[in-house]
Amino acid sequence: MAQPDTVPHLSTALSGPLRDLERRLLDATADIERWFRLKWQQHTPPFYTSCDLRNSGFKLAPVDTNLFPGGFNNLSEACLPLAVQAAQAAIERVRADAQNLLLIAESHTRNKWYLENVLVLATILRQTGVQVRIGTISPEIGAPTELETASGRHIIVEPLSRAGGRIRAGDFEPCLILLNNDLSSGIPDILRDLEQPLRPALHAGWAVRRKSRHFAAYDEIAADFARVLQIDPWLVNPYHAQCGEIDFRTRAGEECLASNVATLLVKIRQKYAEYGIKETPYVAVKADAGTYGMGVMMVKDAAEMRDLNRKQRIKMAVVKEGLEVTQVILQEGVHSFERVDDAVAEPVVYAIDRQVVGGFYRVHTQRGPDENLNAPGMHFVPLAFERPCTLPDPQAQCDAPPNRFYAYGVVARLAALAASLEIERTAPGRAA
Amino acid sequence: MAQPDTVPHLSTALSGPLRDLERRLLDATADIERWFRLKWQQHTPPFYTSCDLRNSGFKLAPVDTNLFPGGFNNLSEACLPLAVQAAQAAIERVRADAQNLLLIAESHTRNKWYLENVLVLATILRQTGVQVRIGTISPEIGAPTELETASGRHIIVEPLSRAGGRIRAGDFEPCLILLNNDLSSGIPDILRDLEQPLRPALHAGWAVRRKSRHFAAYDEIAADFARVLQIDPWLVNPYHAQCGEIDFRTRAGEECLASNVATLLVKIRQKYAEYGIKETPYVAVKADAGTYGMGVMMVKDAAEMRDLNRKQRIKMAVVKEGLEVTQVILQEGVHSFERVDDAVAEPVVYAIDRQVVGGFYRVHTQRGPDENLNAPGMHFVPLAFERPCTLPDPQAQCDAPPNRFYAYGVVARLAALAASLEIERTAPGRAA
Numbered sequence: 001m002a003q004p005d006t007v008p009h010l011s012t013a014l015s016g017p018l019r020d021l022e023r024r025l026l027d028a029t030a031d032i033e034r035w036f037r038l039k040w041q042q043h044t045p046p047f048y049t050s051c052d053l054r055n056s057g058f059k060l061a062p063v064d065t066n067l068f069p070g071g072f073n074n075l076s077e078a079c080l081p082l083a084v085q086a087a088q089a090a091i092e093r094v095r096a097d098a099q100n101l102l103l104i105a106e107s108h109t110r111n112k113w114y115l116e117n118v119l120v121l122a123t124i125l126r127q128t129g130v131q132v133r134i135g136t137i138s139p140e141i142g143a144p145t146e147l148e149t150a151s152g153r154h155i156i157v158e159p160l161s162r163a164g165g166r167i168r169a170g171d172f173e174p175c176l177i178l179l180n181n182d183l184s185s186g187i188p189d190i191l192r193d194l195e196q197p198l199r200p201a202l203h204a205g206w207a208v209r210r211k212s213r214h215f216a217a218y219d220e221i222a223a224d225f226a227r228v229l230q231i232d233p234w235l236v237n238p239y240h241a242q243c244g245e246i247d248f249r250t251r252a253g254e255e256c257l258a259s260n261v262a263t264l265l266v267k268i269r270q271k272y273a274e275y276g277i278k279e280t281p282y283v284a285v286k287a288d289a290g291t292y293g294m295g296v297m298m299v300k301d302a303a304e305m306r307d308l309n310r311k312q313r314i315k316m317a318v319v320k321e322g323l324e325v326t327q328v329i330l331q332e333g334v335h336s337f338e339r340v341d342d343a344v345a346e347p348v349v350y351a352i353d354r355q356v357v358g359g360f361y362r363v364h365t366q367r368g369p370d371e372n373l374n375a376p377g378m379h380f381v382p383l384a385f386e387r388p389c390t391l392p393d394p395q396a397q398c399d400a401p402p403n404r405f406y407a408y409g410v411v412a413r414l415a416a417l418a419a420s421l422e423i424e425r426t427a428p429g430r431a432a
Numbered sequence: 433m434a435q436p437d438t439v440p441h442l443s444t445a446l447s448g449p450l451r452d453l454e455r456r457l458l459d460a461t462a463d464i465e466r467w468f469r470l471k472w473q474q475h476t477p478p479f480y481t482s483c484d485l486r487n488s489g490f491k492l493a494p495v496d497t498n499l500f501p502g503g504f505n506n507l508s509e510a511c512l513p514l515a516v517q518a519a520q521a522a523i524e525r526v527r528a529d530a531q532n533l534l535l536i537a538e539s540h541t542r543n544k545w546y547l548e549n550v551l552v553l554a555t556i557l558r559q560t561g562v563q564v565r566i567g568t569i570s571p572e573i574g575a576p577t578e579l580e581t582a583s584g585r586h587i588i589v590e591p592l593s594r595a596g597g598r599i600r601a602g603d604f605e606p607c608l609i610l611l612n613n614d615l616s617s618g619i620p621d622i623l624r625d626l627e628q629p630l631r632p633a634l635h636a637g638w639a640v641r642r643k644s645r646h647f648a649a650y651d652e653i654a655a656d657f658a659r660v661l662q663i664d665p666w667l668v669n670p671y672h673a674q675c676g677e678i679d680f681r682t683r684a685g686e687e688c689l690a691s692n693v694a695t696l697l698v699k700i701r702q703k704y705a706e707y708g709i710k711e712t713p714y715v716a717v718k719a720d721a722g723t724y725g726m727g728v729m730m731v732k733d734a735a736e737m738r739d740l741n742r743k744q745r746i747k748m749a750v751v752k753e754g755l756e757v758t759q760v761i762l763q764e765g766v767h768s769f770e771r772v773d774d775a776v777a778e779p780v781v782y783a784i785d786r787q788v789v790g791g792f793y794r795v796h797t798q799r800g801p802d803e804n805l806n807a808p809g810m811h812f813v814p815l816a817f818e819r820p821c822t823l824p825d826p827q828a829q830c831d832a833p834p835n836r837f838y839a840y841g842v843v844a845r846l847a848a849l850a851a852s853l854e855i856e857r858t859a860p861g862r863a864a
Binding site for chain 1: 461463464465466468469470473510518520523524528529530532558560561562565609787
């Protein structure tokens with residue numbers, strides 16, 4: 001895979017205890033796996049997800065679930081066979097006789113690392129035995145265009161054309177379309193009402209999707225899971241809250257935000273007291289729609305919401321591709337207590353279909369444990385997990401890498417299951 | 433996994449060209465995978481298989497398909513996650529809500545390498561999230577017994593008890609039973625007509641199974657596959673033939689054997705002439721039921737069948753656990769042109785459910801390319817494939833390891849598909 005030389009030879013970013021929770025997960029492996037098996041019979045897994053986790057020692061929780069994951073180039077080579085096997089299942093779930101798959105990439109064609117991700121993802125998909133071509137909805141690309149990836153390899157990106165209910169790229173007519181474009185800038189007409197199956201569904205894109213709906217579904221999943229394990233669901237689930245419409249430029253809704261932050265901080269403080277946790281609670285304020293770590297603030301005091309300066313307000317007002325922020329989600333901050341070479345690390349876990357296929361640590365040397373590591377322009381060192389998250393080792397200590405990775409895989413699958421509920425419930429034709 | 437230190441640091445035993453066939457397989461990856469996807473919708477994959485392949489440079493073919501594979505300890509550690517993922521699918525195919533799985537092992541409890549296989553297999557199964565206990569039908573084991581494996585680890589083997597239509601091991605009542613015992617000595621009453629699902633089915637054991645039925649099913653599969661690829665099916669399929677009842681001790685049926693060997697040698701010679709192959713054709717004479725490489729002879733001249741000495745006749749007359757040989761299969765011999773350190777090597781490829789999960793080379797320093805490498809008491813060096821057989825690399829030469837392994841995986845899956853047909857057709861209640 002890409003950039004093997006830049007990856008430090010550390011296989012985990014272990015530090016915190018998290019022992020009670022991990023021990024509970026490891027002891028309940030059989031119950032957990034059976035629970036997932038039955039859940040996946042009731043719900044269709046997302047084609048793929050990546051999940052940002054936070055491990056605070058006392059708590060392990062998802063903070064973001066991406067339904068159009070980039071970063072496949074950051075997975076270790078050992079993860080590839082698993083990814084291919086899982087992608088086979090994902091493709092077969094849509095069309096068992098699939099031959100031609102069109103992968104629609106993001107339009108930012110100047111990000112060579114993103115192009116590297118597209119190359120690796122296309123390779124994984126090809127290895128399942130389908131023909132893969134890469135399409136774009138970028139108006140700047142009017143003809144098949146060769147682009148160089150970060151590793152110096154090349155991909156060809158092609159414009160799309162539509163005839164009736166079907167799209168194609170040149171003479172390539174796909175029987176299955178996979179979006180790796182999160183539709184932040186809206187749903188383009190060329191993708192609406194297609195006869196060809198398209199995954200993830202259009203309403204899973206950020207034009208429609210809301211983090212608050214995801215975490216509402218996650219509340220249910222976490223509660224159900226916690227009942228089976230007989231644990232406090234808070235250990236795997238951050239508190240969250242919402243306001244109505246916000247306008248950061250005119251400061252409309254600011255007071256509502258501040259009071260909700262205050263309420264959330266009180267709830268977190270109570271939990272910290274219950275568990276004897278000494279850390280300072282904080283709340284992440286995030287755009288309810290959108291990604292790329294833009295439009296995110298970390299707040300330790302409700303008063304901070306009233307004192308936003310012009311620069312902060314502009315930063316919060318717009319996320320990727322100029323999407324205006326009018327709704328936010330307030331999320332309990334989960335401290336990251338994992339470290340790699342004294343830098344703060346955050347695990348990112350990848351799943352395809354029902355399977356966890358690998359992950360890596362996002363590492364940031366200039367940031368603290370309560371800061372957002374997925375910041376625009378940040379420099380992170382992708383630290384590939386040496387193994388996929390699938391194999392607990394019952395003989396080893398519970399903070400041994402395979403076991404910690406198993407715990408990560410469990411929580412990432414809870415998030416994928418929540419995404420499955422979320423997508424079902426927001427499908428057009430269903431009451432929201 | 434076991435014995436990592438004894439495995440030479442070679443990742444393949446490449447030598448022969450096999451280029452035309454491999455190139456054809458690689459170019460047709462998409463068609464091949466799609467063909468398999470559709471086939472596996474029509475047929476239920478065996479729970480697991482291992483397949484002995486022979487690669488003669490001009491030909492790549494299965495020579496034996498084991499439905500109760502041992503040797504899981506010979507797979508490389510890199511194969512484990514894939515094996516677990518595939519085992520999840522295999523278990524779910526039988527019972528999605530499976531919690532307790534009983535693994536019934538072979539009775540030869542003094543073979544520490546076999547016990548190592550049981551340990552690794554049980555570990556793979558446990559990691560899917562089911563409780564696993566190991567049972568035995570050996571009359572010598574009357575209480576739970578701890579046995580030491582080759583790596584010095586331990587497994588507990590338990591006797592079975594039956595109440596009504598259900599079996600258990602102590603207080604452990606399985607909802608799924610997996611046989612790793614090939615029933616060479618017959619179907620024990622305790623396993624008949626169980627309410628609990630049992631895989632592989634009883635009629636897949638050597639008490640009922642016949643190699644000739646397997647290769648008859650393989651003829652169909654190979655013909656169908658060859659049509660899709662537009663190749664000569666002979667390139668992946670050894671000729672075979674049968675006689676009626678044989679009694680090696682009384683020499684009854686010997687003449688029939690000799691004339692069938694002669695006919696087969698003529699057919700092989702014609703093919704060799706067609707392809708300009710200079711090797712000496714030979715025929716493997718094998719017991720039609722049974723395993724462990726016993727009851728096998730390699731014959732280059734039909735006259736050899738008439739001149740069997742007493743020792744040879746006794747060797748052919750009995751296979752594992754005293755099972756009497758009364759039927760044989762004659763199979764075109766496929767030269768093994770692969771070498772590891774100048775020793776003859778034979779790939780063994782493992783599949784669980786529909787997935788190829790890895791393999792190794794059986795290497796024998798004292799044997800020639802036209803000899804049987806799976807001989808009793810032989811010393812082989814298991815040479816684990818570094819990678820599973822799932823990922824062709826379209827950029828690399830076709831004899832690059834990933835590509836050769838892909839070809840192996842394809843042929844092993846053809847054999848698994850043939851086993852699927854064979855098991856369906858021999859199911860009780862169906863006309864044979």
